[in-house]
Amino acid sequence: MGQPIELHYWPTPNGHKVTIALEEMGLAYELRPVNLGLGEQFRPEFLAISPNNRMPAIVDPDGPGGEAVSVFESGAILRYLADKTGAFGGADARAKIQVDEWLFWQMAGLGPMAGQANHFRFYAPAMLADQRQVAYGAARYTNEVHRLYGVLNGQLKGREFIAGDYSIADMACWPWTNPWKAHGIDLAEFPELAAWRDRIAARPAVQRAMAAAEKVKQGPTLADSGEAAEAARRVLFGQRAR
């Protein structure tokens, strides 16, 4: 086996997508924690591979042409790994289109909207004096996440997985539905999605990926009132161009 892929990682849904893919594909990898609450995403050596100061990012010593390559943005990483291994990316040109539709849907819709719902439901109350602003934001993003759960539930009718066969689209979407309770979702409304969630949770590779997350030191919960959470909120919220 060649050198392991470096995964610059923190245990969040965007991080879980990549550990799931690496485990499913049987690729050797090494976790390089990026402690977001401490601002490690701003280190120059990390910015050199991920200029958006966001994890995940990978460095594959065995990239195209046998040369090392780095990749940032979790959707690009999943597509890179699927193309590298020839697995989970769609078996033919039509299947690949479907996989990418849902991969991009997650990247542009489910992920960002669920992130905003989380922000307004749990973090903004501690940060905003005017709770009416909190309520508006919370309702807007909670509604949108509810709509997106409905879209995914509809796609899963008559299908075991999002694009038919299990794919990187499932690996991208599944971790973002783990906090369904926090998103204000009642899974009883979305039975196809609930059954799909169970099918994926039962996969040994997914269980290994989630166990790997447990080994990385978790930061404070950003909604906490303690000093560590306050410091992490100062690092993470209100960023502007540097």
Ligand SMILES: N[C@@H](CCC(=O)N[C@@H](CS)C(=O)NCC(=O)O)C(=O)O
């Ligand atoms: N579109 C990016 C989003 C990645 C992202 O938002 N990562 C968050 C953690 S889930 C992060 O690194 N945040 C650091 C920061 O906000 O400074 C991807 O999917 O890779």
